[in-house]
Amino acid sequence: MLSKNAIKRISSLRIRKYREESGVFVAEGCRLVDEILTSELEVKELYHTSEWKNSGLTRNTYIEMVSVDEMKKISGQSSPTPVLAIVSTPKYSILNINFATELVLALDTVQDPGNLGTIIRLADWFGINSVICSNGTADAFSPKVVQSSMGAITRVKVIYCDLPSELAKHTGTIPVYGAFMEGNNIYTANLSQTGIVVMGNEGNGISPAVAQLVTQKIHIPTYANNRTSVESLNVAMATAIICSEFRRR
């Protein structure tokens, strides 16, 4: 039986501060937990109801069976799933990224967790191994991002950093792309197979400190009939289109 303290501790992991203090995050659902168990991530604790089928992937993991009522108390989902895992938050080093040979996504204060989850999923799809994020970007290990990334969080390395100083190390040696109204049409621009592609904040786009480090300005043209009234593309949509253009070449 789960103690009140255990329930309180697990529930507290919905809050970024407590995740960061304890160095763990929560993942729920049979499929996602199985993906994590087969990945290099370390599952520290696993709570399940009688409904869960252990696929035999658990290693040195603390496992506890709980009642459906207990699961409801620790689950952050609207309909609690049969299994909840507490996973060590991976700490990847930015020094392990080979910027000279990889295509890397950089997120400049992307704030919506749904957008971040979608972008991590797109990175996975397009074979982008690393996503570097400004410290103001949403937490990739929040429940909403973890669940919406559909397992991509087990494969894509998400690393937080001071984005302007990180980019400053690379400008001049590799191309740094960013979307701007006055940029070159992405469909006809020269795009390299390596470099950094910066995506900006939902409301404000790329910040001035980052913008001055962008060496290749690109632009997704609209085909709308009434150009003046059309909103900009959502950042996740723009990421889909830009990654697709980089990879198809």
Add this chain to the structure above:
Amino acid sequence: MLSKNAIKRISSLRIRKYREESGVFVAEGCRLVDEILTSELEVKELYHTSEWKNSGLTRNTYIEMVSVDEMKKISGQSSPTPVLAIVSTPKYSILNINFATELVLALDTVQDPGNLGTIIRLADWFGINSVICSNGTADAFSPKVVQSSMGAITRVKVIYCDLPSELAKHTGTIPVYGAFMEGNNIYTANLSQTGIVVMGNEGNGISPAVAQLVTQKIHIPTYANNRTSVESLNVAMATAIICSEFRRR
């Protein structure tokens, strides 16, 4: 002052059944309401707090000033905006679509309102005037879709129909595209500037009845290193990539 009945009537419009019975939908927010007021849509009633600035676009509209407390009662948003409009649901005829000269999106039971809103926004961006939807597709005039479409709902014509019988009228005369695992690589396939592009349900893809009417099977290739474990793309992401490919040619 708003009567209890008025509050009840306006709040009931969050439910599809009541929207359909009364032939109206709700839009909130200064920018969206202004976009609607400048569009061809008919605003029937407009409720606003003292914060709202009338931009002089209202025509024969019933306008009532309400208190912030009253706005909270009728608003479906977590933080109520200064203005709420009740708008006649547009009824477009599928007969007015010129399938021979247009690129048309067809949605086969896309069920998530967020995905539908994003797809309508993409259609707007890529100059696709009409989106035809199976009757099982989410309601384009639900609050979540209206708000997430960011005004695109005022420009893109969304029409519900019996999708298989509608497609059956066109197969043989125009290309009907659909995404399938065994389809041709979209980056190298021949794509026409006109025709119908079918997008399928989030979980089940394109239904068998619609699949047999698809004449051009296409496929978005993944660039993931570990292909077996990668999820399929979300339907909104796939729509972004497919529309981008059609339009850039």
